[in-house]
Amino acid sequence: MANLQSNLAGIKSPNPFWLASAPPTNSGYQVMKAFDAGWGGAVWKTLGVPVVNVSSRYGSVNYRNSRMIGFNNIELITDRPLRDNLREITEVKKRFPDHAVIASLMVETKEQWHEIMRQVTDAGADGVELNFGCPHGMCERGMGSAVGQEPKVLKTIVSWVKEVATIPVIVKLTPNITDITRPAVAAVEGGGDAISLINTIQSLVGVDIDNFVPYPVVDGKSTNGGYCGPAVKPIAMNMLKNCAQNPNVTIPISGIGGIENWRDAVEFILLGATNVQVCTAVMHYGFGIIRELTDGLERYMDEKGFQTIDDMRGLALPNIKHWEDLNLKYKVVASINPDKCIGCQLCYTACEDGAHQAIGLSTNLSDRIPHIIEENCVGCNLCSLVCPVEECITMERRDDGTETKTWADRTAAGNIPTTFNDELAGGLHHWVPEPGDALKKRVPRHYKVSGE
Ligand SMILES: Cc1cc2nc3c(=O)[nH]c(=O)nc-3n(C[C@H](O)[C@H](O)[C@H](O)COP(=O)(O)O)c2cc1C
Ligand code: SF4
Ligand code: SF4
Secondary structure: OOOOOEEEOOEEEOOOEEEOOOHHHOOHHHHHHHHHHOOOEEEEEEEOOOOOOOOOOEEEEEEOOEEEEEEEEOOOOOOOOHHHHHHHHHHHHHHOOOOEEEEEEOOOOHHHHHHHHHHHHHHOOOEEEEEOOOOOOOHHHOOOHHHHOOHHHHHHHHHHHHHHOOOOEEEEOOOOOOOOHHHHHHHHHOOOOEEEEOOOEEEOOOEEOOOOEEOOOEOOEOOOEEEEOHHHHHHHHHHHHHHHHOOOOOOOEEEEOOOOOHHHHHHHHHOOOOEEEEOHHHHHHOHHHHHHHHHHHHHHHHHHOOOOHHHHOOOOHHHOOOHHHOEOOOOEEEEEOOOOOOOOOHHHHHHHHHOOOOEEOOOOOOOOOOEEOHHHOOOOOHHHHHOOOOOOEEEEEOOOOOOOOEHHHHHHHOOOOOOOOOOOOOOOOOOOOOHHHHHOOOOOOOOOOOOO
């Protein structure tokens, strides 16, 4: 059976699922409850000079029937005195010695970094996470993402911390930067033992259009906040991949951003994460989601024959290439299964208006099932993505798999388009309707119609 144990830069935990530093890790009560439910570790709500928060604090993006697909907050670091947090860290560690308790930290001066490092180490924390990511409130005070956006400053602060550190130091990065690998490499150069990413993305989540105030509203005013939840997962995974593929990022990575179920966690691990952290999903559904996370991961690992997390870490990375190295000879076209089709014609509209006019309708109006015009189909996937019926539109391979030619190959061979009307253009002989056809009502169109 799969072994879920995790080891991030020497910090061990019974499984790779940690709570990210946020409201679910605000107190010893919550962290104990989470460990009791099955969480492997917790990064304590960021410690420092305690703050005063505003009310209200959160906003969300609800999309159709789904609530909180994106989540926004303008909350700062802990508002509780350090001594209370330290006492509770000690208490949690005493009760759960094998679980990982990480102290997230954010202070200003070298003296403060040294002082707080000593205090959390004495309290029994297994490691620290330096919060260089918070994109609101703290950055205006020269902390949080203000540090994460300046690799030189970040490196200096990591090295201050390492001067006194006797426990592993994780550096948490901000996504509010063009190239995440620059602060990641700076963290390595400063002596960091691991990096974690992502913190929240600077955002405005919506505007009250009656009162002209963005959300969340604080006495008729608002400010930008930090965005997280399922909507940020693709951004987090891309940044994770960029760090994991960078040869100069030689330390392990804790993956964060939009993780909600075991599949998300598997995806992060396949992209190079050693463990994962979760915030919004717990704020939405509670600590109980850990059962699905651990059961699902264990089942997946057993099915695939992975004994440990390390066996699967990074397996997707060799399959992520630069665009110029993709095979231009690979050819897929859409195929509609008439037995599954419900005749909604969403695919037709999408392809007709948003893609390549490669789906035809029948001249017989009672026949609602569209058909693919293969010679027009560029294999973009759009119809299969909009189709509401699972596996109704599939993409089928048409090349025989024997030929590979990439843009890099073509460039090397000198046969890439270089002039505005170049004969080598990919779309040169691809049929498109005449502009005037757009004004003709319904059929007849340029399409083949069913039965003809
Ligand atoms: C309300 C709220 C408060 C947060 N506070 C902190 C914090 O104190 N320190 C920190 O490093 N990250 C903080 N975060 C960011 C999370 O730790 C995490 O990086 C981010 O939410 C992305 O993960 P998710 O998509 O699972 O929520 C906070 C997030 C939320 C939603
Ligand atoms: S979107 Fe799918 S279900 Fe709807 S008409 Fe097209 S193939 Fe049929
Ligand atoms: S794959 Fe793209 S081009 Fe082909 S039929 Fe679907 S939407 Fe049209």
